Amino acid sequence: MKKALVFAAFVALLFAACKKDPVDERYFPRVKEIIQANCMSCHSPGGQGLPVIFETDEDITSRAASIKSATIDPASPQNKRMPLDGELSQADKDVILKWFEKGGRATD
Numbered sequence: 002m003k004k005a006l007v008f009a010a011f012v013a014l015l016f017a018a019c020k021k022d023p024v025d026e027r028y029f030p031r032v033k034e035i036i037q038a039n040c041m042s043c044h045s046p047g048g049q050g051l052p053v054i055f056e057t058d059e060d061i062t063s064r065a066a067s068i069k070s071a072t073i074d075p076a077s078p079q080n081k082r083m084p085l086d087g088e089l090s091q092a093d094k095d096v097i098l099k100w101f102e103k104g105g106r107a108t109d
């Protein structure tokens with residue numbers, strides 16, 4: 002009985018280890034969450050951040066480079082810091098940077 006339990010725990014651990022393959026990690030779903038939480042108040046129809054909107058995946062991927070510069074690169078008069086009313090957390094910036102460096106596509 003005890004042996005069976007140990008074996009079951011071992012199998013469960015193996016499964017958990019396989020699922021978390023970092024090579025397959027996709028950042029885009031997390032990028033979308035970050036944008037929904039921090040950017041949509043201004044970048045949706047009727048918002049003050051028009052004409053930039055982030056409604057569809059395509060809206061986001063087509064602006065990958067400007068999203069990265071607006072949130073991560075040094076702010077300047079030509080590169081306004083986004084969100085306009087604050088700053089993303091370092092963890093959120095890391096996700097955006099990894100996504101951008103992987104290719105900035107919906108599959109990355």
Ligand code: HEC
Pocket residue numbers: 035036039040041042043044049050051053064067068071072081083084085086089
């Ligand atoms: C409080 C409102 C507000 C929020 C929140 C906000 N933005 Fe903006 N955003 C603006 C405004 C206003 C502009 C136009 C700025 C300008 O051109 O002076 C803009 C412009 C932009 C641009 C275009 C800049 C360029 O290169 O022309 C990008 C990209 C952008 N925002 C990304 C984001 C991202 C990504 C977030 C969330 C992390 C975000 N914004 C959150 C108001 C906002």
